Amino acid sequence: MSEAPEVSAGPVVTPVRVVIALCLVAPFVAMLWVGSYAKTDPALAGIPFFYWYQMAWVVISTVLTMIAFKLWQRDQRARRGGEQR
Template sequence: MTPLRVVVALCLIAPFVAMLWVSSYARVEPKFAGMPFFYWYQMLWVVVSTGLTMVAYRLFQRDQRARAKSARAASARKEGGDL
C-alpha cells in the first residue's frame, strides 16, 4: 500500500470515526445560532465529509495514473529487452 493510499483511507475513515464516537459530541453547549452542539456538529461533518471524499477521490486518481504510467514503462522496458 502506497503512502498516498493510506492518506485516501484516512480521509474516508475519519468521518465514520467522528460520527461513531458519539460521546465526543453528545452535549448541548456550545450553541451555534441557537442550535445545540449535537446538531450543528453533525451538520458540519456533512460538509467536511464531502471535502474529504473529494480529496480522497483526487488522490486516488493521481495514484491510479502513476501506477498506470509505471506499468506502461515496465512493459516498454520488458518489450525492449526481449528484442
C-alpha cells in the same frame, strides 16, 4: 505464440493510499464516537452543538471524499504510467 498475461503483485500499500483511507475513515470515527458530541453547549446561532456538529461533518465528509477521490485518480494515473514503460 501467445504471451502469458502479466500477473500483478496485488494491492500495494503506499503513503498516498494510507492518506486516502484516513480521509474515508475519519467521518465514520467522528460520528461513531457519540460521547464527543452528545451535549448541547456550545450553541451556534441557537442550534445545539449536537446538531451543528453533525451538519458540519456532512460538509467535512464531502471535502474528505473529494480529496480521497482526487488522490486515488492521481495514484492510478501514476501506476498506469509506470507500467507502460
